[in-house]
Every structure is written in C-alpha cells, then in structure tokens.
Amino acid sequence: MTDLITEDRRVLVFSAHAADFCSRAGGTIARLVDAGGSVHIHDMSFGEKCESPALWAQQPPPAIEQIKEIRGREMSAAAATLGATIDCLDWGDSPLIVDADRQQQLLELFRAFQPDLVLTHWKDDILHPDHMECTRAVIWASRYCFRPGLDIESPPCPSPQLVLYETTLGTAPVARFLPNLFVDISQVQQRKAEALGHLAAQPGLAERYETLAAYRAFEAQSTAWMQGCQYAEAFVRLGTEAAGFDGPAGFGP
Ligand SMILES: [Zn+2]
Numbered sequence: 001m002t003d004l005i006t007e008d009r010r011v012l013v014f015s016a017h018a019a020d021f022c023s024r025a026g027g028t029i030a031r032l033v034d035a036g037g038s039v040h041i042h043d044m045s046f047g048e049k050c051e052s053p054a055l056w057a058q059q060p061p062p063a064i065e066q067i068k069e070i071r072g073r074e075m076s077a078a079a080a081t082l083g084a085t086i087d088c089l090d091w092g093d094s095p096l097i098v099d100a101d102r103q104q105q106l107l108e109l110f111r112a113f114q115p116d117l118v119l120t121h122w123k124d125d126i127l128h129p130d131h132m133e134c135t136r137a138v139i140w141a142s143r144y145c146f147r148p149g150l151d152i153e154s155p156p157c158p159s160p161q162l163v164l165y166e167t168t169l170g171t172a173p174v175a176r177f178l179p180n181l182f183v184d185i186s187q188v189q190q191r192k193a194e195a196l197g198h199l200a201a202q203p204g205l206a207e208r209y210e211t212l213a214a215y216r217a218f219e220a221q222s223t224a225w226m227q228g229c230q231y232a233e234a235f236v237r238l239g240t241e242a243a244g245f246d247g248p249a250g251f252g253p
Helices: 020-034 064-082 100-113 129-144 186-197 205-223
Strands: 010-015 038-043 085-088 117-121 161-165 181-184 232-237 249-251
Touching (some): 010 129, 020 064, 020 186, 020 205, 020 232, 064 085, 064 186, 129 161, 181 205, 205 232
Parallel strands (some): 181 249
C-alpha cells in the first residue's frame, strides 16, 4: 500500500454534508496539507436540513437559502483552517440523491483533478442514508474514471486509493465500522478543533470528536504500535477490509 501521508499527494475528499470532512478527517487533511499535498473537498450538500440544528432551533428558523449561505461560510472557514480548498455541489440533503447526471459530473471531477487518494464516508454508514449515497457514488466514479471510451470530456485517469472515514458518531458498532488504519493527529488536534469551531450550526462538534479521537488513540496504541499517540483518526482502507482483517496499520507523527 502507498504510504498515506507523503509529500506530493493529490487528494479529493467527499462529504455528504457541511462538516463531515472536518469531524472525521480534519486532522488527516491538515497533515496531508502540511506534508505538501494538494487537498480539495467537495461537499455534496450544505447539510441544510439534517445537519444544521442550531439554525433550525431559531424562532423562526432562517429560510433555506439563508441556511445554505451560513453553512457555506462555515465550511469555507473550516477548510481554510486546515489548509484545504472546498466547494459545495449543492445537491440537497435528506435525501441526497446522486442521479445519472450527477454521476457523470462526479466522473468529470475525478478526471479533471486526477486524485491519487480519495477520502469519503464509510460505505455501510447505514444509519444515515445520505452518507451511504455519497460513498456509493464516489466508489462508482472511482471504478469508471480509468476506463476508456466513456462519453466524458477529460481523458481517463488512474483509479485512486480509497480510504473511508468514521460513521455518524456513536454508530460504529451498528454500522460495522472496524478500522484498519489509524493516523496520529496529536500535533494537529488543536487546529482540527479550531476548524470544527467554525461550524457553529452544529454545536459541540469539537468536544465530541476530541473524545472520539482520544478513544481511537487507545486503539492505535494497542493495535497499530503507535505508542505515545494522544489523538487519532480511524479509517478503513477499501479493499483490504474485504480481503480479510490482517491487523491495523498506523501513521505516526
Ligand atoms: Zn453528515
């Protein structure tokens, strides 16, 4: 397997909603950027309906277009804190539907950017259908981006490494998310917390995901020989999980 964090990685990150990239993979994104990689994030929606609770709690709640505008500013500030670029495809949430036209758009995004690493949701994040729809579409694009003869403007590009991040918080046992890759984010944990702080429509993300990162660090210490790791993000490398669990790998500081 290619080392996850090397200096010249071209990385695309796909999230169903505004904050998913940051809460699950913000530390790893910061490390990839610090190593000299180029990281671009595509949020498929603003999470305007299902993941903007603080705005819906207002009386009266803002109009949907206003919510999108606020979330757009939040996600841009979070991505900038990590050193990545971001855009929102604005495909709507609850439900997020990636139809045939949008699949073609995704394929074009892959071929235009030519990523060698793609991060997205766990493929069986069954308790949030939007997350599963995002990953289904991303895996689809990753399996057609290298094929010739398709009706796409850009030429084929190699299929990237696919690495899948955490499920909706607290649902990992139900969704059978069993990490086989840990990244030590101790050095960038503060930056991740600052980025999450920008996503104010979802209060408490920084605190809750710090707790998760501290727990994943115990697993990294115990199973991936990452002694001294205080905070970790956990992933599944697609492919290896299907072939059998051969012990987790880790990327230290
Ligand atoms: Zn989400």
